[in-house]
Amino acid sequence: xxxxxxxxxxxxxxxxxxxxxxxxxxxxxxxxxxxxxxxxxxxxxxxxxxxxxxxxxxxxxxxxxxxxxxxxxxxxxxxxxxxxxxxxxxxxxxxxxxxxxxxxxxxxxxxxxxxxxxxxxxxxxxxxxxxxxxxxxxxxxxxxxxxxxxxxxxxxxxxxxxxxxxxxxxxxxxxxxxxxxxxxxxxxxxxxxxxxxxxxxxxxxxxxxxxxxxx
Amino acid sequence: xxxxxxxxxxxxxxxxxxxxxxxxxxxxxxxxxxxxxxxxxxxxxxxxxxxxxxxxxxxxxxxxxxxxxxxxxxxxxxxxxxxxxxxxxxxxxxxxxxxxxxxxxxxxxxxxxxxxxxxxxxxxxxxxxxxxxxxxxxxxxxxxxxxxxxxxxxxxxxxxxxxxxxxxxxxxxxxxxxxxxxxxxxxxxxxxxxxxxxxxxxxxxxxxxxxxxxxxxxxxxxxxxxxxxxxxxxxxxxxxxxxxxxxxxxxxxxxxxxxxxxxxxxxxxxxxxxxxxxxxxxxxxxxxxxxxxxxxxxxxxxxxxxxxxxxxxxxxxxxxxxxxxxxxxxxxxxxxxxxxxxxxxxxxxxxxxxxxxxxxxxxxxxxxxxxxxxxxxxxxxxxxxxxxxxxxxxxxxx
Amino acid sequence: xxxxxxxxxxxxxxxxxxxxxxxxxxxxxxxxxxxxxxxxxxxxxxxxxxxxxxxxxxxxxxxxxxxxxxxxxxxxxxxxxxxxxxxxxxxxxxxxxxxxxxxxxxxxxxxxxxxxxxxxxxxxxxxxxxxxxxxxxxxxxxxxxxxxxxxxxxxxxxxxxxxxxxxxxxxxx
Numbered sequence: 001x002x003x004x005x006x007x008x009x010x011x012x013x014x015x016x017x018x019x020x021x022x023x024x025x026x027x028x029x030x031x032x033x034x035x036x037x038x039x040x041x042x043x044x045x046x047x048x049x050x051x052x053x054x055x056x057x058x059x060x061x062x063x064x065x066x067x068x069x070x071x072x073x074x075x076x077x078x079x080x081x082x083x084x085x086x087x088x089x090x091x092x093x094x095x096x097x098x099x100x101x102x103x104x105x106x107x108x109x110x111x112x113x114x115x116x117x118x119x120x121x122x123x124x125x126x127x128x129x130x131x132x133x134x135x136x137x138x139x140x141x142x143x144x145x146x147x148x149x150x151x152x153x154x155x156x157x158x159x160x161x162x163x164x165x166x167x168x169x170x171x172x173x174x175x176x177x178x179x180x181x182x183x184x185x186x187x188x189x190x191x192x193x194x195x196x197x198x199x200x201x202x203x204x205x206x207x208x209x210x211x212x213x214x215x
Numbered sequence: 216x217x218x219x220x221x222x223x224x225x226x227x228x229x230x231x232x233x234x235x236x237x238x239x240x241x242x243x244x245x246x247x248x249x250x251x252x253x254x255x256x257x258x259x260x261x262x263x264x265x266x267x268x269x270x271x272x273x274x275x276x277x278x279x280x281x282x283x284x285x286x287x288x289x290x291x292x293x294x295x296x297x298x299x300x301x302x303x304x305x306x307x308x309x310x311x312x313x314x315x316x317x318x319x320x321x322x323x324x325x326x327x328x329x330x331x332x333x334x335x336x337x338x339x340x341x342x343x344x345x346x347x348x349x350x351x352x353x354x355x356x357x358x359x360x361x362x363x364x365x366x367x368x369x370x371x372x373x374x375x376x377x378x379x380x381x382x383x384x385x386x387x388x389x390x391x392x393x394x395x396x397x398x399x400x401x402x403x404x405x406x407x408x409x410x411x412x413x414x415x416x417x418x419x420x421x422x423x424x425x426x427x428x429x430x431x432x433x434x435x436x437x438x439x440x441x442x443x444x445x446x447x448x449x450x451x452x453x454x455x456x457x458x459x460x461x462x463x464x465x466x467x468x469x470x471x472x473x474x475x476x477x478x479x480x481x482x483x484x485x486x487x488x489x490x491x492x493x494x495x496x497x498x499x500x501x502x503x504x505x506x507x508x509x510x511x512x513x514x515x516x517x518x519x520x521x522x523x524x525x526x527x528x529x530x531x532x533x534x535x536x537x538x539x540x541x542x543x544x545x546x547x548x549x550x551x552x553x554x555x556x557x558x559x560x561x562x563x564x565x566x567x568x569x570x571x572x573x574x575x576x577x578x579x580x581x582x583x584x585x586x587x588x589x590x591x592x593x594x595x596x597x598x599x600x601x602x603x604x605x606x607x608x609x610x611x612x613x
Numbered sequence: 614x615x616x617x618x619x620x621x622x623x624x625x626x627x628x629x630x631x632x633x634x635x636x637x638x639x640x641x642x643x644x645x646x647x648x649x650x651x652x653x654x655x656x657x658x659x660x661x662x663x664x665x666x667x668x669x670x671x672x673x674x675x676x677x678x679x680x681x682x683x684x685x686x687x688x689x690x691x692x693x694x695x696x697x698x699x700x701x702x703x704x705x706x707x708x709x710x711x712x713x714x715x716x717x718x719x720x721x722x723x724x725x726x727x728x729x730x731x732x733x734x735x736x737x738x739x740x741x742x743x744x745x746x747x748x749x750x751x752x753x754x755x756x757x758x759x760x761x762x763x764x765x766x767x768x769x770x771x772x773x774x775x776x777x778x779x780x781x782x783x784x785x786x
Contacts, residue, residue, distance in 0.1 A: 050239055054266050054609050055291035055372060057243070058335065066354040081239040096612075098757045099244060099265040102236055128285065132764055132772030133269030133756075152372055264755035269772075272764055276771055307642055437672060437729025455699045544641050547692050547703065549673060558692070562678050570767075575674035575692075583732055612755055 035172060042087075042113065043169040044075040049086035051106070053093025056120040056152045060092050069155035074162060083109040088165075090158075091144075094122035095135045107142050107183070113175070117165060118144040119158060121151045143178040229257055236265045242339060242601065243608030254593045259586045267612040274572040278538025279305055282572060284375050286559075289574060290610030291372070292335050295321075295328040296552040298377040300559035300574070303458065304548040305379045308541050308563055311513055316504040317381030318460040323394070323497045324364075324376060325459075326490040330401070331360045332553035333483045333490075337408065340480075340602035344421050346412060356404055359397055366390055380514040381507030394498055401491045405484060412480070422476030426588035426600030430474065436587070437580045440555025442604065445482045446474030452551035463500070464493050476603040483605075486553075513539045538567040554578050554605055576610040620645045623702075626664070631656045636707075646703040651689070651720045654706040658726055661693055661702065669693035669702060672727040677737045681767040685709045687718055687743060708743065722748040740765035 011024060048071075052061060061079060064071045071077055080086040083106045095103060107116060118138050121127035124147040126136030138144055145168065148161040229252050236244040244265035250258035270289055274282045286301045287294040299321060306313065313321075338353035361371040367386050368374035376382055412418050430446040443450055451468045453461045469485035471478030508514050515534055516527040533539075541563040549558035555577030562571040585604055589597040617640045624635045624647065634653040639646045649657045661669040673692040680686055687708040694701050708718040722745035723730050734745045735754040742763035744751060753760065762769060775781065 051237060053244060054268075055288055058292060058372065062335075062339070062350075063354065063358075066358070067351055068355070068358050083237075094266065094268050096265060096267045097760075098267060099236065102244075102265065106237055126773070128288075129268050129270070129273060130771075130773030131269040131273045132770075133267050133272075134773075136774045154371065264753075264757070267755045269764065272769075272771060275767075310642070434671060435728045437727070450696060455696075545678070546642055546644060547674065547690075547701070556673060558674050560674065560676055560678075560690070560692075570680075571678045571765075573674075573676045573678070575676070579732060579736075580729055583729065 036170070039170045039172050043166040045078075046074075046076045046088045046115075046166075046169075047078050047080050047086045048076055049083055049089045049106070049110070050079045050081050051089055051091070053091065053095065053099065054122070056092035056122070059152045059155055060090060060119060060158045064155045064158055069159060071159070071162070074159070074166070076162070083107075084111060086110060087113060088115045088117065090117045090119050091123040091138050092119045094127060094129060095138050096133050097135060100135050100138075100141055103138070104142050115145045115165060115169065116142060117146045117148065117161060119148045119150075119161070120153055121149060124149065127151060141181070143181045143183050228252075236262075242606055243611075245601075245606065245608055245611075247597075249594070249597070251594065254595075256589045256592055256594060256597055259589050259597070261582055261585060263582070263608070263611050265612065266608050268609075270613050271572055271574070274569060276568065278567045279541065279569060280379060280534075280538060282569060283378065284373065286572070286574070287373050287375065288609065289613050290552070290554070290557075290576065290578065290607045292607055293328050293332045293553050294373050295324050295377065296550060296557055297559075297574070298375075299325060299459075300548060300550050300552075300557050301561070301572070302377045302379050303550065304546050304559040304561045305541070307546045307548055308544055308561060309379070309513060309539075311380055311508055311510060313381045313508055314505050315460070315502045316385075317506050317508075319497045319501045320382050320386065320506060321377060322459050322461065322464070323494055323501075324367075324382075326493045326497070327360055327363065329490045329553045330487050330494075331357055333487050334360075336483065336553075336605045337480075340605070341412065341418075343602045344418065344599060346415070346418060349408065349411065352404075352408065352411075356401070363390070363394060363397060366393065378507065378514070380510065381505070383507070385506040391498060391501075394494070398491055398495045398498065402488055405487050405491075409484060419477065421595075421599050422480060422603065424473070425476045425592065425596045426603060427473060427475045428584055428587045432587060433474075433584060436583045438555065438584045440551070440553070440577055440581070441479055441482045441486065442474075442555070442581060442584065444468065445471035445478035447472055452549060452556055456549070458550060460497070464496050466490075466493050466496075476599055479603045540565065540567050541569075549575070552577055554607065554610070555581060574610075574613060576613060578606040578608070578610040579613075582606055582611060616640070617645075620647070620702075623647070623661075623667075627657055627660055630660065644701070644703060646705055648705045648707060651706040651708055654689075654691075654704065655721050655723060655726065657704060658691060658693075658723055661704070662726060667695070668697055669695045669700075671696055672723075672729050673701070675723075675727075675730050675733040675737065677741045677743060677765075679741065679765065679767045687741060689720060689737065689743065691723070717742045717744045719744045719746055721746050724748055739763075742766070 007024060048061060050061060063069060065077060087110065089107060089110065118124045122129065123138045126134050146161055146165045148157055150157050229250050232249050232251055234249055235246040246262040246265065248260045248262060249256055270285050274285055283298055283301060286297050289297050334353040334357045338350040341349035364374055365371050367390055368376045430448050433443050433446055439450065447470060449468055449470045454468060466489045469482045471482050511530040516530055520527040521531060543563055543565045545562040547558055547560045549556050557577055558575035560573040561569050564570040581604060588600040620638050620640055624638050627635055631653050634649050634657050635647050636650060637648045639648065661667050671694040673694045676690050678688050678690060680688060685707040689706045689708065691704040692701060693704065706720060708720060720743060722734055732754060734748050735752065737743050738745065738751055739753045739755055740763060
């Protein structure tokens with residue numbers, strides 16, 4: 001401890017030379033490539049959307065931000081209310097047929113890059129409710145990156161799922177599979193609204209930007 | 216829809232605003248279509264059904280004991296109450312008496328669930344009103360209750376603990392000690408919450424005289440529970456109808472005077488203290504005995520008997536594959552849940568599946584009072600009234 | 614609860630003012646019920662609420678049950694509660710067979726007598742297709758507005774998807 005302080009003092013004064021200087025710098029500099037750093041940043045500061053549907057909502061997002069199962073230690077404590085400011089949506093609870101278009105619209109309003117976690121059995125596959133009123137799995141109408149089983153899953157299970165999502169983000173997978181849901185970009189593009197036929201230059205620019213992000 | 220209102224000689228238009236179903240303050244997916252004149256609410260229309268799960272229809276397809284996990288997931292914060300309403304209704308249909316120990320155990324878990332529900336309410340409502348630190352304190356206690364549930368039943372939420380005839384398992388060793396620690400600790404915690412909020416000026420000005428509806432109007436609208444008690448009507452189904460072992464418990468019912476948001480808050484906090492007293496009395500008076508009825512036609516025999524007794528094996532087989540049959544008839548059984556009167560209607564048609572299961576959910580009926588509470592007030596007061604109304608959308612939509 | 618003789622007394626008193634209103638009484642598992650003619654259900658409910666000595670002023674629950682294949686098929690249940698004497702009584706209005714496929718069974722709405730029935734009658738309409746005449750807003754409440762069908766009827770299928778195994782994974786429609 002004392003030796004570290006002495007070395008720091010020497011460094012500040014400009015007294016470290018040669019091998020000492022090299023060793024000092026090596027211990028403090030990390031060499032990586034830009035993508036890894038970018039993904040590390042993304043994974044460790046996710047902004048979840050405050051979105052709870054039913055029973056799983058009591059376990060998350062309410063219970064995992066409380067003191068016992070602290071979500072803040074993973075960097076995700078800033079829950080945003082507006083989908084434009086969030087980059088992760090946790091579907092906690094059963095998705096009924098009346099709610100499905102609302103959820104899809106919320107997902108479309110989120111800006112790229114975005115991820116979706118389907119928490120619990122009901123949003124992953126309809127759960128125990130195999131009837132006329134529940135959509136049998138949210139991945140029937142929107143792309144889901146991670147499914148967490150349980151009814152309701154324990155907060156520890158949600159946190160484990162969360163760390164898996166972080167590892168997935170750091171691995172930077174190709175989001176091309178989301179085209180199956182027509183879920184590239186935000187809502188104007190996905191839903192065929194009035195702004196969804198852009199001009200040629202806008203298309204090129206967007207395509208180029210997407211290549212850049214994906215590469 | 217433009218109205219001219221002569222306030223300072225200015226004309227104001229009425230603006231229709233859609234709040235929800237996704238909104239930071241709505242307790243679940245409630246959508247409100249509000250007609251606003253400036254900041255004053257002129258008309259309000261709740262649109263519900265965003266978490267409608269068709270539970271009542273699903274129940275018609277399952278045998279009687281398989282319905283229990285479905286029915287718990289309606290009002291997802293007070294799950295033991297739904298189990299009790301349904302199991303009580305089926306027990307009355309079948310004519311089954313539950314043993315004393317089961318009654319006391321049921322009351323212990325019901326009152327613990329009531330405290331849990333009020334804690335969740337207090338944490339989230341205070342969060343809506345801006346007192347963010349209450350969330351952390353309330354959920355600290357809530358985690359202790361969930362630890363107790365997990366110790367006895369294996370699950371934190373949706374425990375499937377009550378069965379037709381009693382409770383599924385006896386409490387483990389060490390549960391009484393942990394419960395006693397919790398019960399001794401809880402009154403001081405409630406005092407801490409009161410110290411934080413009771414005299415807080417901001418909380419007072421946001422809840423005093425906000426959302427007042429007269430007692431007669433509440434009764435007309437069918438509102439029950441803490442909302443009715445805060446308006447001055449001492450009506451509690453635990454005292455009115457004798458069910459389980461409540462007649463042997465000594466507890467009071469907190470009643471308010473004015474019926475505004477502050478009274479509702481005080482009533483619920485006092486109910487938490489009373490529930491702690493009930494749990495303590497039930498724990499001390501817990502009798503020995505079986506934890507479930509021993510009528511093998513309706514109740515699974517204990518596993519230890521299965522290898523030796525042929526009859527038990529046959530009963531077990533029949534109960535697990537087909538379930539028990541109930542003579543045709545119908546019954547309506549109501550209990551006092553943390554939100555009001557929770558009633559369960561079961562119609563049996565002689566087969567092993569119920570023909571109709573309907574729940575009279577308190578949040579569904581209480582929501583009709585929301586319009587009366589908010590009209591003429593400000594938008595912010597509407598949000599405060601919504602918090603004090605304590606709707607749980609799983610129960611509203613079923 | 615009014616016991617069986619008490620129930621007969623109530624029936625007698627109602628019959629004096631509204632002959633033919635009460636079709637039968639039933640006292641099953643300790644719960645009294647009056648089975649009434651749907652055209653006179655408002656008179657019976659009003660009498661139970663207002664007659665001195667009765668005082669069933671609180672409508673606990675309004676729900677519908679489908680008794681298919683028995684006729685008449687639908688029964689609208691009114692669970693009334695007398696808070697002073699702490700007694701419950703049930704009024705059942707049996708709705709007759711539907712003439713023609715598209716006609717929906719109708720009954721008078723009791724929103725004037727008991728304002729609490731507003732949401733509950735909408736729910737009955739939503740799930741069973743029973744129209745309450747005189748209701749201020751007879752629209753669907755829990756299902757999407759454009760939903761076709763009355764889900765809670767006994768002949769409506771439960772829906773959902775069959776579980777996929779390897780033997781049937783290729784023939785999902």
